[in-house]
Amino acid sequence: MDFSLILILALAAGAMFLMTNRSRKAQKEAAAFRTNLAPGQEVMTGSGLFGTIVDVDEEKDIITIESTPGTQTRWLRAAIAKLVEPPVEEEGIDEQAEGTEEDAVYGDAERISTTDDVLDVPDDLSGLTDKPGDKRDDGTDSK
Numbered sequence: 001m002d003f004s005l006i007l008i009l010a011l012a013a014g015a016m017f018l019m020t021n022r023s024r025k026a027q028k029e030a031a032a033f034r035t036n037l038a039p040g041q042e043v044m045t046g047s048g049l050f051g052t053i054v055d056v057d058e059e060k061d062i063i064t065i066e067s068t069p070g071t072q073t074r075w076l077r078a079a080i081a082k083l084v085e086p087p088v089e090e091e092g093i094d095e096q097a098e099g100t101e102e103d104a105v106y107g108d109a110e111r112i113s114t115t116d117d118v119l120d121v122p123d124d125l126s127g128l129t130d131k132p133g134d135k136r137d138d139g140t141d142s143k
Contacts (some may be wrong), residue, residue, distance in 0.1 A: 034077050037063060042084040045075055050084060 037043070041053050043065065051065035054072055061077040 033083065034080055037077065037080060042086065043080050044082050044084050045079050046081040047079070049073070 037053055037056055039053050039055060042050065043053060043063075044050050045065070049065070049067055051067035051073070053063055054066045055064035057063075063075050063077055063080060064072055065075055066072045
């Protein structure tokens with residue numbers, strides 16, 4: 001038997017072992033996550049529904065999620081994909097957001113942009129080009 005064939009088969013078997021080992025580990029982590037679900041946590045289902053857990057029925061493995069106030073749906077525990085962490089507010093963002101109107105206009109601190117400066121832009125380019133046969137104001141062809 002050829003030595004290279006044995007080497008290829010050994011590498012394939014090793015790769016399959018590593019892949020199944022990683023998937024088993026991921027399945028165990030997902031199962032542990034789902035067993036620790038509790039009311040008040042914000043979650044996302046596998047189909048993309050976001051909501052807050054209202055009730056957990058341990059006997060039937062059913063999770064009740066409230067997506068909007070007053071709208072509750074029941075899901076199998078296995079349908080919960082991940083836990084959604086609430087956004088963390090940073091203190092530095094509020095300080096950066098506060099600025100003067102002069103900071104908003106670049107180059108000319110004397111000029112402040114107002115709603116009177118709005119440009120009227122046509123929806124299409126048909127009004128910007130002359131069509132064949134169009135007459136100018138003096139009665140001659142535009143071409």
